[in-house]
Amino acid sequence: MKLFSTKENLLFMAGHFATDLCHGSLPIILAYMYQEGRLTSYSAVALLMMTNTILNAVIQPLAGNLADSKPRPYLMSIGILCAFLGVMFIGITQNQILLYALVCLNGIGAALFHPAGAKMANTFGGAKLGKSMSIFSVGGNAGMAMGPFYFTFFYVLFGLDATLSMCIPGLIIISVYMLKNRYYVVALEHHNKEMKKKSVDENLQENIKGFLILTGVLFVRSAGWFSFVSFLSLYYMHNLHINDEVATLLNGVVCTVGAIATLLGGTISDKVGFNKIITYASIGSVPFIALFTQTNSAVIATLLLLPFAFLFFTAMSPTVVVGQKFLCKHVGMASGFTIGLSMSFGGLVSPLMGKLGDIYGIEYTMYGVAVFIALAAIGTLFIPKVEK
Numbered sequence: 001m002k003l004f005s006t007k008e009n010l011l012f013m014a015g016h017f018a019t020d021l022c023h024g025s026l027p028i029i030l031a032y033m034y035q036e037g038r039l040t041s042y043s044a045v046a047l048l049m050m051t052n053t054i055l056n057a058v059i060q061p062l063a064g065n066l067a068d069s070k071p072r073p074y075l076m077s078i079g080i081l082c083a084f085l086g087v088m089f090i091g092i093t094q095n096q097i098l099l100y101a102l103v104c105l106n107g108i109g110a111a112l113f114h115p116a117g118a119k120m121a122n123t124f125g126g127a128k129l130g131k132s133m134s135i136f137s138v139g140g141n142a143g144m145a146m147g148p149f150y151f152t153f154f155y156v157l158f159g160l161d162a163t164l165s166m167c168i169p170g171l172i173i174i175s176v177y178m179l180k181n182r183y184y185v186v187a188l189e190h191h192n193k194e195m196k197k198k199s200v201d202e203n204l205q206e207n208i209k210g211f212l213i214l215t216g217v218l219f220v221r222s223a224g225w226f227s228f229v230s231f232l233s234l235y236y237m238h239n240l241h242i243n244d245e246v247a248t249l250l251n252g253v254v255c256t257v258g259a260i261a262t263l264l265g266g267t268i269s270d271k272v273g274f275n276k277i278i279t280y281a282s283i284g285s286v287p288f289i290a291l292f293t294q295t296n297s298a299v300i301a302t303l304l305l306l307p308f309a310f311l312f313f314t315a316m317s318p319t320v321v322v323g324q325k326f327l328c329k330h331v332g333m334a335s336g337f338t339i340g341l342s343m344s345f346g347g348l349v350s351p352l353m354g355k356l357g358d359i360y361g362i363e364y365t366m367y368g369v370a371v372f373i374a375l376a377a378i379g380t381l382f383i384p385k386v387e388k
Helices: 006-035 042-069 074-088 096-123 129-179 181-201 208-238 244-272 274-292 298-314 316-326 331-360 362-382
Strands: none
Touching (some): 006 244, 042 331, 074 096, 096 181, 096 316, 129 244, 129 316, 208 244, 208 298, 208 316, 244 274, 244 298, 274 298, 274 362, 331 362
16 A cells, blocks of 8 residues: 555544543543542552553553554454443442453553554555654544543533543444455555565664664653643642633643644654654753743643643654654554553553652652653654654
């Protein structure tokens, strides 16, 4: 499949949106559960977020290998199904074991979808791989951004029972994927044959060292971002004294800016170069997050977060492309690490950040976020260069 296909990439973006809409709503749902006394500490919120990522971390490489070994586009549908089943019942369950099981199921869904979806975006990317991956990635960012808006709208009407509404987008896109499954199988088979031929003709070699460096940088980035998005609403509520609904909406606004930046970042990187965009955008984001931790004004804080989110997410889709180029023979596996597993690592760190907030105050959680973002920016200087 040599040609770039806008139509198909938009469908993969929609699937990514449906999956991450569920994931993006999870911190907000947990925040409301905390406010209503269903959860009793920051650590409890963080532990649930960590639970969400444990199986994700284990399954992500396996799902990537499944996507590489044989055309399995149906993994996207299974991933979306698990993602929304994992959140739609947590608002109505009173059983703590079931609550943790459901949150795990959501993590499994994300683990299944991301490698399969990114593999499809790569297949239909053609010569515009950066643009293709940015379209795919922006679906996830848009889902994360709209999650707070989507859930809050239904929460105002139905309270925590609003979690039942999380299945609607997923059911729609699954029905589309099932209708197109055979077409996707044929496209993947054709693409895989082309890539094997190219690998032999051009003697392509994988850059394992470069991929490990990139993964390390992404782990640190995810530790910062995951902690940031998990506690941003609570930070607005408790440190900047903003009411619950406004705090939720501000969280969504920041993620919306990130979604726009993701789309632009991939398109620009096709022309400018992937490494340049990753490094310049990452370093440029550091002053804004540092200043954010030093202000007590909600208005100034939000104005600082807008350029931070824009720069931070401008680097997102180029990192996925670089990972796929480093592991050119295992695109699904590379996608599983760069899109999924790297973000899962942040979930393993967030309980420590929650504990830090419980002991010293949630502002110290944000100080830790700033440190992670700065370290990741420095790390981008060591990522080996790849061609445009």
